[in-house]
Amino acid sequence: MNKKPLGYFTALGVMTLLMACTDNAPNDKLTYETILPYAKNDEMKGLVVDDFKKENGWQDTSAVNTYNVRYNYNLKLTKPLPEVVLGRANELMDTVRQSHKDPGFMGISALQTDLNISTGAYNWIAPQKETFPARRDAFLLKCKPCTNFLSKGSKDETELRWNTFIVAWAELEELGFSDAAITGNKVPRQAWSGFMKTENGWRPIVPQ
Numbered sequence: 001m002n003k004k005p006l007g008y009f010t011a012l013g014v015m016t017l018l019m020a021c022t023d024n025a026p027n028d029k030l031t032y033e034t035i036l037p038y039a040k041n042d043e044m045k046g047l048v049v050d051d052f053k054k055e056n057g058w059q060d061t062s063a064v065n066t067y068n069v070r071y072n073y074n075l076k077l078t079k080p081l082p083e084v085v086l087g088r089a090n091e092l093m094d095t096v097r098q099s100h101k102d103p104g105f106m107g108i109s110a111l112q113t114d115l116n117i118s119t120g121a122y123n124w125i126a127p128q129k130e131t132f133p134a135r136r137d138a139f140l141l142k143c144k145p146c147t148n149f150l151s152k153g154s155k156d157e158t159e160l161r162w163n164t165f166i167v168a169w170a171e172l173e174e175l176g177f178s179d180a181a182i183t184g185n186k187v188p189r190q191a192w193s194g195f196m197k198t199e200n201g202w203r204p205i206v207p208q
Helices: 006-022 028-040 081-101 105-140 144-150 155-175
Strands: 047-059 066-077 186-198 201-204
Touching: 028 047, 028 066, 028 186, 028 201, 047 186, 081 105, 081 144, 081 155, 105 144, 105 155, 144 155
Parallel strands: none
Antiparallel strands: 047 066, 066 186, 186 201
16 A cells, blocks of 8 residues: 655645635636626726726625625726717617617607606706806817717707716716816726525626
C-alpha cells in the first residue's frame, strides 16, 4: 500500500476548505453576469453604464441558502443632456405609434398610453408653475434638433411631441441629472439580485 505524504493531506484539506468557503456565496462571474443587465436597463441613447463594480454581498437571514449581492455603477452622459432627452422622447413616440397601430379592444390600449404620457407631463410641469417657461427655453437654447422635433406635425401631434419630451426630461431628472449636466457627467446608481443555493450550485432568484 502506497502511503501518501503528510503534505498531500494538508494540501487536500486546504483545497477542500477553500472550496467550501467559495461555495458559501455565488462567484463573481455569476453575480456580474446576472446583475449587469439590470443596470443596463437604465441605459438609453447617450447614456451608458460605467464603473460597474461589486459593492457587497451578504447572507439573507430571512431565507435559508439565500445570498444577496449589490453592485455600484455610474450612469454616464456621452451626449449633451437635451439630446439624450430627445432620444428618449423619440423612443416614447415609437411606443405611442405602436399603441395606435394595435389599439386593443375599443382602442383602450392606445387611449391608456396617451393618457399616461399626458398625465406624466402635466404632473411634472404643474408644480413648477410660472418658472417652467424660462427653464424650458434655457434647456432648448442649444439644441436645434430638439426644437425641430417639437415643432413638427399638426397641433395634436405637436402636443404629443411636447408631452413625450417632457416625460423623457422628467425621467432623466429622476435619474439624477440636473439641467446643467454636461457630456461626461455621471450619477451614482446601484443594482442587486438575490441568489439561491441549489443542488446544482448557486442560481439567480428571478423576480416574478
